[in-house]
Amino acid sequence: MTSIYDIPSPFFGEKIKLRAVEMSDLSDIMKHWNSYETRVSLGKYVPSSSKEREDWIKKVNEQASKGESFTFAIVHKESEEFLGTVALKRINMINRGASLSVSIHNPENQNKGYGTDATRCILKIGFNIFNLHRIELHVYEFTANAVHVYEKLGFKKVGVRREASYIIGKYRNDLVMDILEEEFDEIYG
Numbered sequence: 001m002t003s004i005y006d007i008p009s010p011f012f013g014e015k016i017k018l019r020a021v022e023m024s025d026l027s028d029i030m031k032h033w034n035s036y037e038t039r040v041s042l043g044k045y046v047p048s049s050s051k052e053r054e055d056w057i058k059k060v061n062e063q064a065s066k067g068e069s070f071t072f073a074i075v076h077k078e079s080e081e082f083l084g085t086v087a088l089k090r091i092n093m094i095n096r097g098a099s100l101s102v103s104i105h106n107p108e109n110q111n112k113g114y115g116t117d118a119t120r121c122i123l124k125i126g127f128n129i130f131n132l133h134r135i136e137l138h139v140y141e142f143t144a145n146a147v148h149v150y151e152k153l154g155f156k157k158v159g160v161r162r163e164a165s166y167i168i169g170k171y172r173n174d175l176v177m178d179i180l181e182e183e184f185d186e187i188y189g
């Protein structure tokens, strides 16, 4: 019989691991959260104060206590450097659905494989721990690297919210993407 200790933890990826977000992460969050590229890609139009981010940490921990949403810190597996966050939000236990979001805060840490790794982990957490049936996300069409990551991991484009977002002088499309439990099982076994 397989022991639980033989089952790899979904909280560990190849390069990163996921853990709870702590108030002590605030200074790391403030280092890069307001980076223009990251913020705009996440629809945060204006920079956040440290008070606003402190309230956010409190809020995500309250939501986790209630089982509504789970937000995890993404940290480097060896150095434990804080890289960003990944979340399953709006968990609905009737539909067994949730919304996913992910961000690697420092633009210099983007395109190094961390986002793919963290998103793969949160999919395993969603389907294998929370027993979800469907995970969806919304992504700006112009964030081509993000769309590529999600497609690579098995998400399908299921809709376009045409010109739904006014960002830096122009109306832009949002994509709705999702992945179903059976599709996850087919890819990840």
Ligand SMILES: CC(C)(COP(=O)(O)OP(=O)(O)OC[C@H]1O[C@@H](n2cnc3c(N)ncnc32)[C@H](O)[C@@H]1OP(=O)(O)O)[C@@H](O)C(=O)NCCC(=O)NCCS
Binding pocket: 037, 038, 041, 042, 101, 102, 103, 104, 105, 109, 110, 111, 112, 113, 114, 115, 116, 117, 137, 138, 139, 140, 143, 144, 145, 146, 148, 149, 152
């Ligand atoms: C989107 C995000 C989470 C992706 O994480 P990441 O660590 O940067 O991405 P990875 O390094 O894992 O993968 C990037 C992939 O995009 C590809 N890529 C890079 N630029 C690209 C472009 N212009 N068009 C298409 N693909 C591109 C890379 O080649 C890589 O794919 P590969 O592994 O198949 O070669 C991260 O960049 C981020 O946080 N961006 C800012 C916030 C954001 O956009 N969040 C998503 C909101 S829905």
